[in-house]
Amino acid sequence: MWAHYLPRLVLYVAIGSVLVGLDVGLPRLLNAYLVQILVFVACNIVLATSLNLINGIAGQFSIGHAGFMAIGAYATAWLSTTHGQRLLAPYEGQRLEPLLIVAYLVVLMFLGGLAAALGGLLIGLPSLRLRGDYLAIATLGFGEIIRVLLLNLEPVGGATGLRGIPQYSSLFLVLVAAVVTVAALHNLGNSVHGRSLLAIREDETAAEALGIDCAHYKTSAFVIGAFFAGVAGCLYAHYTQFIHPRSFDFMKSIELVLIVVLGGGNLRSVILAAVAITLLPEGLRLVKGALHLPFDPRMAIYSALLIAAMLVRRERVLQAVLPGRKGGGLRE
Amino acid sequence: MDSVSDPALLTLESCTVSFGGLIAVDELSLQVRPGELVSLIGPNGAGKTTVFNAITGVYPLARGDIRLEGTPLGGLPPHRVARLGVARTFQNIRLFRGLTVLDNLRAAMHHGSDYDLLRAALRSRRWAATEARLQAKARELLGLFELEGRAEEPAGSLPYGEQRRLEIVRALATGPRLLLLDEPAAGMNPAETQRLMDLIRSLIERFSLTILLIEHDMRLVMGVSDRVVVLNHGREIAAGTPQQIAGDPAVIEAYLGEPTH
Numbered sequence: 001m002w003a004h005y006l007p008r009l010v011l012y013v014a015i016g017s018v019l020v021g022l023d024v025g026l027p028r029l030l031n032a033y034l035v036q037i038l039v040f041v042a043c044n045i046v047l048a049t050s051l052n053l054i055n056g057i058a059g060q061f062s063i064g065h066a067g068f069m070a071i072g073a074y075a076t077a078w079l080s081t082t083h084g085q086r087l088l089a090p091y092e093g094q095r096l097e098p099l100l101i102v103a104y105l106v107v108l109m110f111l112g113g114l115a116a117a118l119g120g121l122l123i124g125l126p127s128l129r130l131r132g133d134y135l136a137i138a139t140l141g142f143g144e145i146i147r148v149l150l151l152n153l154e155p156v157g158g159a160t161g162l163r164g165i166p167q168y169s170s171l172f173l174v175l176v177a178a179v180v181t182v183a184a185l186h187n188l189g190n191s192v193h194g195r196s197l198l199a200i201r202e203d204e205t206a207a208e209a210l211g212i213d214c215a216h217y218k219t220s221a222f223v224i225g226a227f228f229a230g231v232a233g234c235l236y237a238h239y240t241q242f243i244h245p246r247s248f249d250f251m252k253s254i255e256l257v258l259i260v261v262l263g264g265g266n267l268r269s270v271i272l273a274a275v276a277i278t279l280l281p282e283g284l285r286l287v288k289g290a291l292h293l294p295f296d297p298r299m300a301i302y303s304a305l306l307i308a309a310m311l312v313r314r315e316r317v318l319q320a321v322l323p324g325r326k327g328g329g330l331r332e
Numbered sequence: 333m334d335s336v337s338d339p340a341l342l343t344l345e346s347c348t349v350s351f352g353g354l355i356a357v358d359e360l361s362l363q364v365r366p367g368e369l370v371s372l373i374g375p376n377g378a379g380k381t382t383v384f385n386a387i388t389g390v391y392p393l394a395r396g397d398i399r400l401e402g403t404p405l406g407g408l409p410p411h412r413v414a415r416l417g418v419a420r421t422f423q424n425i426r427l428f429r430g431l432t433v434l435d436n437l438r439a440a441m442h443h444g445s446d447y448d449l450l451r452a453a454l455r456s457r458r459w460a461a462t463e464a465r466l467q468a469k470a471r472e473l474l475g476l477f478e479l480e481g482r483a484e485e486p487a488g489s490l491p492y493g494e495q496r497r498l499e500i501v502r503a504l505a506t507g508p509r510l511l512l513l514d515e516p517a518a519g520m521n522p523a524e525t526q527r528l529m530d531l532i533r534s535l536i537e538r539f540s541l542t543i544l545l546i547e548h549d550m551r552l553v554m555g556v557s558d559r560v561v562v563l564n565h566g567r568e569i570a571a572g573t574p575q576q577i578a579g580d581p582a583v584i585e586a587y588l589g590e591p592t593h
Binding site: 004008183184187188190191192193194195196198199201202203205206207208209210211212213214220224 | 388390409410414419420422426427428429430431435438439440442443445447449452453454455457459462463466502503505506
């Protein structure tokens, strides 16, 4: 028993200590703005690796991932503003409070994940009948429906957004969530489940002929991917304390697709791409001041760099878009 | 016929498959006994592959009945038919080209797993034990077919003949009782075909298989088959031992056309 789990336990304790160190040390070294960027980096890692399960491993081209994030964010933010805060109010200032907040947030992450997973089930079902471009458009539509619905839903703020969400999340918790997500998705990829998804990506007819229930696995990819996106939404909302339907629009979904495509389906590259794509627009803010330019060239440089990245990584990009090239899924 | 005393592994009873107005398979009846190797031959477009697609649940039957050891297969989706013990290869090779040779086999062995999603995500001990078992079984199969040296290579990078062989191994990895081979010798040279012939014969013994074979290479068909069924325009025009078929005027006519004088 111990021989099987001990090495990993040691690894996780080590990772945990590093994260605690970061959590204690970083806010002292960095200002709130930089800490927030790191939170966004970790959120995007969760979002991109979960989208990678749907797009990269199962090969189901989805461009509505922000919709799942929105469901998780709004469902949990609404719960916290209406019930959660009141529930925790009696313990304010007490020694137990930080622990209770963490416990509450863990439960909330699950609820947010489950709500998003339900959305994943909803969109997973049409995916059984749709392929390629058609599926992409259906998922795009799903994301937009969620956004427009939230825009008109007064109990969660409608067009003014939902404010006053308690800041229960922290850099530490978001980093832990990112590590857990990556570990779970990595392990999943190296299992019967992951190999069945890869088989479906490669050739659905052949997979079915080998006894793989394609409908079941494709739906499950959407459900699992959506679950983690919902968790990310929950953490995001409870860090920024304010959410708006605009935060989960089409551009957010596209950003995530971009990360997955740039990462080429390989988990490690997807994580690197998530870090790069999140940091890049922020880093480019410095360009204007450094060069004393009269205009802000940030987005122009960002776009140019993306084009350059796609050209350099063409092999990987092709591999993600056209199945059946060398290397697959989680192979390093 | 009572299904309990039914000696046949596979029974087709007046099966008809039609696409709109086109009747691809017409009232076909066929019995394959356990351990038998039956070949389906016939000119292009005779409906041979359609028979495979009907058995494996890809195409629905317009009429008729297909049974595997008495279990009706009609209306079952392909993955359910596969789980009942029917494996197949494809005329145009359909490997998971981007996956390694080993993963092609392991993808076919998914039914042999006994762990759930949570155990997989946590890499439980059961996950580790099952994965080790699947890996060992996959490597053993690759060894039997002289593909062990290719285990870590992407399947799409294999030479043509090895791809054909890998597809057969992958089908065997599902642990089938009935194996459907769709033109396994297509594109092979005579030496390769000879090796394939020996391989196919040995499969029946080693895996206690029953094989239904579609093939154009007559040397192969005549060499390995216990019985041959000849189709033309979706209908059976002859059936019998290879010797009987070789001399059948209806078969010669189907292949070469009516004699003009």
